[in-house]
Amino acid sequence: MATTSESQPAKTGSAGNDTQSQEGEIFDLLSNQRRRYAIHYCKREGEPVTLGDLAEHVAAWELEKNVEAITSAERKRVYTSLQQTHLPTLERSDMIEFDDRTIELTDEAAELDVYLDVVPADSVPWATYYLGLAAVGSVVMAGLWLEVVPTETVPELGWSTLVFALFTVSAIVHVVQNRRMRLGEMERPP
Template identity: 75%
Template sequence: MALTEGKEKGENESAPGPESETDDRPTRGEIFDLLSNHRRRYAIHYCKQQDDPVELGDLAEHVAAWELDKEVAELTSAERKRVYTSLQQTHLPTLERANMVEFDDRTIALTDSAADLDVYLDIVPGDSIPWGVYYLGLSAVAGAVIAGLWLEVVPTETVPTLGWATLLVALFGISAAVHTVENRRSRLGAGDRPP
């Protein structure tokens, strides 16, 4: 995904230039900053799931339910109101300034910038390793097997050379398939719950 660089901090944002449509796109750093807050991530996730603009009340209910790990029907009015107020006063104006949503105090619609934002969150549980480290380890194992085949220290009587190659390709193929499925589950707007 290519991002157009946004305006530098300190420039006058109230005087749009002739290229304001492309200049208003957030930079990669700004996107990471926007997504660093779970309520903003949840808001974008919910809006990406809907085909039409969403009502602030519905958005607040879903964000609160995800945040508290409850069903919408189980929420108290205080829990709804706390999230509603936070979204209305802080998070939605922040997303609007970043040109991610259009917000008119009651209705929220994603802009083209947010609708086209194809972000996945590389969530690594405490008992797991990042995919990059996994592939590095798998490559090291594959390199060791290939070096062993070249040096003729890996047995080829029980498993032929083509069998070793097939095994390595299968390991990478299965790993890539699992990685692809995990990435799809971790995309904003995909699945029932936000990543």
């Protein structure tokens, strides 16, 4: 029995390390812009794509051009990089199936959305926003408890409903924005 209990903590520890290792691998995959663009294009299309089409779109996004404006040399540079480096890396991680000409996302790729909470540069992170909203709600509730918030024009239930409505509207906006900012949801990658 002592042997069993001694081996269990090692098993739990290795499972924790496996999770950290897997997350590290996913962050490493997503750290490269070309791989993110490739995943975005495949998700957006929703079916197997050709390497040529993928290379054109990735080159266009990288160079901020229209697909029609991409030169043969620009396309070939991206094509070669995708074929030799990025697509084999994604395939080894079971994110895509790649047969030298077509690329298809696997079911594993759907799990990447958890790691892609994109916050636009001109935006406040949602965690900070909700912390501020909680502070406002706390001030209103403390004011009600201390009877310094006027309840003649707006009753206590009205104030509570207002705070609840602010959280509800914020949560709806948050969900809509997150869905819109996922890879594969927009024309250009976020």
